[in-house]
Amino acid sequence: MIKRTQRIYLVLIVLLIAGFIINLCSGPTWFSPLTVLHPQPGLQAQTILSVRLPRALASVLVGAELAVAGQLLQTISRNPIADPAILGVNSGANLALIVGTVLGIPFTIRARFGLALVGALLAFCVVLGLSLTRNGMQPLRLILGGSIFSGFLVSVAYAVSLLTQTTAQYRTLLVGGFSGVTYDSVWLLALILLIVLLAIVYLRNSLTILTLNDQLAQSLGSKRNGTRVLASILIVLAAGGCVAVAGNIAFVGLGIPQCIAIISGHRFKQTVGQVLLAGGAFLSFGDALAKSARPPFELPLGALSAILGGIFLFAFLWRKQGALTT
Amino acid sequence: MKRSFQIWCTLFSLLFVGLVIFQLTHGSIHLSWTDIRQVFSGHGSAQADLVLLQFRLPQIALSVICGVCLGLSGAILQLVTENPLADTSIMGINAGASLGAVVFLAISHLNIPLSQTVGLPIFAVLGSLVGACIVFIQRRLQQPLQLLLLGIASGTLLNGIILLIELQLDQFDFDKLIVWISGDFWNQDWSYIAVLGGALLILLPLTLRGLWASDILTLGQQAASGLGLAVAGKRQVLLLLAVLLAGLAVAGGGAISFVGLMAPHIARRLVGNHGRHYLPLTALIGVNLILFAAVVAENIFAPSQLPVGLVVAVITMPYFVYLLLHQADQESI
Amino acid sequence: ADTHAFKAANGTIQVPNHPKRVVAGLYLGQVMALNVNVVGSTKLEMANPYLNQSKVKKITDVGTPMSAEAVLKLKPDLIITSNEADTKKMEKIAPTVQIPYQKTQQFTASMNYFSKLLNQPKQAKAFKQSFNAAAKKQVKRLEAAKISRKSSFGVYEMQSSKLYAYGSGFSRGAQAMLALGFKLSKPLQKVDSSAGFKEISVESLPKYQAHYMFVTTSSTKGQKDPALVAMKKNPIWQSLAAVKANRVIELPFNKMYYYDPFATRAQLKIVTDALIKANK
Amino acid sequence: MTQLEGHDLCIGYPNHMIIEHLNIKFPDHQIIGLIGPNGSGKSTLLNVLSGFRQPAAGKVVLNGQPLAKFKPKVRAQNIASLPQNPQAPEDTLVRDLVAYGRFAYQKPLHGLQTDDETAIDQALIAANLEGLATRSLANLSGGQRQRAFIAMTLAQNSDILLLDEPTTYLDLTHQLEILKLLQELNQEQHKTIIIVLHDLNQAARFCDFLVCLKDGQVMYQGRPDQIFTSRMLAKVFQIDATVAPEPRLGCPMITSYDTFIAAPTAAEAH
């Protein structure tokens, strides 16, 4: 078992490094890895340093954060198909950004992050509130309530943009992607990742125990609600940060933890590291594809990952037909 | 329950009549009773004729068609998935129908020999079938939860594709697409309405037949099978009907979500879980919801209008929240 | 008898020879430039600062999207729109022409098109003359300032932190520049002949650079767009020839967005002023 | 004559077979108890007998004809079955629930006919529920609920009844109530009743015939007084039990049981 786990880690690390390097190399013009290591001083070096490096870093960070946010959500809701995007976090953040646009707030990364965070937090609180019953969080209610509520938020966001004639902005907001990422965003993402990691190390046992049913977890001495609230804050922080930097990128949060679950099981403590690595690797490959498939234009990463994610979910359900019980 | 069924039916019928009267008389142009009478007796002014016969009545007719289709389709989905929160928008059916419509609009530039009046409903229904293809690939519909998850998966996938098309095919209007996705009565020609109405008239008796004794499904698959119901077949038929009804509704009014969710919910709360009672009421409430949303959509920001689907989403949300909170005490959803 | 056939996107329509009451859901400026009486239009169109405000005040807002009944109330004899859903409804009220955006993007083509529709060749000719006169005046100023009109230009816009390159069809000064005799840079001509705009990455800017670069930003109202500020700090941006030589011209979005004849005529002066300022 | 048999049945889930080449005949007009350890395939077998699942091979034969050939409604007129945890909306009225049992006799889009009404009334009387007919399920106790579901299967007027652990979660009072109702039905209406039970004493007391499954195979079958022995209990359940006649009723009964101190010796087990 230990050997197997180590092998998985090794593969994931190699994938992550490969993804990172390929992301650095790809762009409107392909630089060979050697060029990346020893660029000609001047424009080439500056391109790598000021355009590609922050972008590659951001894609790794966003991938890791979305994936771990998804896993946290799946753990606290005990539902394998929970995804921050399904739970209204993204649509809440989007609505806030639309409102910000309408109000004409200048979109510094901090302002974006603040707006996204507030929107995501409010939306998530509503969905969480809807899913709570006397006996704790009901997974199915969480998913369905979330889907419905985020549909509602999308409606409101569109109504707002329709009435204020800002449909063009609404449209560009829909598309997730990393063009124009700066070091400001990278620092923000890194800070979030640091917070999330520290919190996860602190909470790892409590989170692992949440995979048991409520009564059992309680009897083991876990502070279920406290843990859930903390985890929720982490989710909103991570998802909000990602929306602020990269817009909507569907299904990293759902697909990556599920991939890992198929390989390594559902236990939180044992798999969270793998989820982080895999998320980072996936998105750095995905972004490399988005920016180099049809150079010099950018493919919409948000749509790409939704399609990949949808297909993936299909395959996952297909495989797991018998074993799906919540 | 029978009593309350009769009472609520009467009340909602009255509400319907009230809404129709309001809709007929109000708008940018005010029509009096005499105007309306004159139009119906064939002596109306040209303007009153136009307003009544070309704008207001078609809208009401479409509201009725979409309301009935969406309400019943939602009720069927909730029955088959054994989940009171299922809805056409969750099951990927709306996304499929929208995709069908989007594809049709995209290829309509290629001069295909299909008029929009016929082509669009066909594509929307085909799309909804694609969206619900899971239902047909997935032969063993043993676990309702699986069905639900597959629905969500296909919805996400299709929405991703719609997004991609939205962003890639610049030559046609983003705004036009989003009207589809948020729901609006975009074509109010009588010929179009006749096609939809005809289709509904064909589907309704089939639906009635399909839903007869469907209460037995609420007992669970094993018990239903024990009572002599061919469960798998019944579920397939019902799902197919739900998909066709939803496709029809999307062709008429775009992807209006929430009606399919809310109408059966309200109906069941009012008259209980007996299909004989709540299903007819569901259709009636569906019609009322859409009609009310249409009235609001037209008048609240007049002369600007909102898509009907958006208004439905916004006005039913408080009730939805109330519903979830109210049910918080009970074990089930 | 007093109608003529007009080929629009929704088929061949019998249009009155001398429409007296036009509802223009879009293209308000184009219709007004031909001195035709407009009775109804939409908010966004009526916000156009380049139009004769006293005339605009008399126009009724018919809602976005247009409300059929509000239009009917105005008893129009011609309705102009750009989309199919509107067309479906409006056809029942009065002759309705659906005009796709693409037909109206180039100044001269657009003038000719609308002149045919509204049967106003004289008025069109008059407007073109005034436009050419205005262009000539600005060309003289450019010559006086020794600015060569052989240089290429490009139009760029920042939208929600994403950078777009435009062809000539979406105004932002491009029509004015063309009228002054400048040309789009080669790669942008390609964009122009396809979709008309594309999202590009900062990294590929060197490929899409032009001698003069017009930059607008749509995300903020009158404030500095942080995304634009960030781009300006980018070494790739700073390595562009136009940047080094100060030939990047930033213009306010709400002035450059409009593309009707009045706007284009006014933009002649705006871009000339900017060019002269940039060459100081 | 009604006769339910399984011929060479193979039943399984996608990955593994549970029951292989099982041949079984259920005697008519008796209460037949299906007993056996966890996972021995009792529920699986019952689901196949009721026609809910299809066997991978072999067939169930009813009155000499393969069950698969029956139309669902005709099958339901012959076999009524009740799963382990039957569910219905809480606001269903008892009478409406029982009326569902008539589904197999109704024509589409027709209401209840007079003979349906008669059958419903009789089922309510048989299950002792006349007084509760207009109550909703929400207002019933666990035992009454279970009786209402049994009444529903009675309204099916079938000769065969299949029940899977109908007494789980019920207290002793309610268990007794259900089992006595079944006994009455068997005696008065001569129904064939196949029932899964974990309480072996109850099985021995209320059943006329026991089928003991282990690992998907019939290990013992026969009258309780024939097969309900220490030896059988040792072999099937690995317990060291003393069996003696019940003082009042005379049926066999475990009077004392415990685990074996050591593994059962060959002599004890066979």
Add this chain to the structure above:
Amino acid sequence: MTQLEGHDLCIGYPNHMIIEHLNIKFPDHQIIGLIGPNGSGKSTLLNVLSGFRQPAAGKVVLNGQPLAKFKPKVRAQNIASLPQNPQAPEDTLVRDLVAYGRFAYQKPLHGLQTDDETAIDQALIAANLEGLATRSLANLSGGQRQRAFIAMTLAQNSDILLLDEPTTYLDLTHQLEILKLLQELNQEQHKTIIIVLHDLNQAARFCDFLVCLKDGQVMYQGRPDQIFTSRMLAKVFQIDATVAPEPRLGCPMITSYDTFIAAPTAAEAH
């Protein structure tokens, strides 16, 4: 000294009270059986004792202090409880599951310490699971699963164990296995074990003390040989039962039971 008591407990759901003004003391180091008809409030009471639900009024007292004052981890060090349907991901290894029992002793940022490992090993040995420690739950039988969960609660090293119908759905073999394990724990480690059981004979055999609930009130409590009588069974369960000593073990046992022909007369019931 550990002592679990309920003072003037009122427990209920929003619309109705289930238990009103209940005072109860659980004797230490004994196996205490909680019996009573369906809906009498057994599970409700257990959930309040374990701290999962809050009483509407009154308090649970542990070692002289109100339970509500305990921090969750400290409470878990004193009381371990196993709900009726414990669930865990299917891929959890038995040893990992048992290790969860040590949660109450772990500090954040620390892994398992040597005393944790010892406790886990002991729990595995006590539950007879040493051989299965590296198997995942998916590969266990129902009885083994239930034992794994019990081992988890054992690793909590608490003096009090609460179990709600731990034998439902299990066959006789597995029921016996679980109950004997509990008996052993009580005898060797002197744990106080409170257990809900529907099988009254098992309750009488394995419990040192019985608490009989009806309608949210304690109707009888005491040693089985004191309270396990025909009269009690008539009053609480309305059955006409004969109680005699179990031949081998001597504990009281229902040797025969039936419904009363008529309602029990006052003389019989009291």
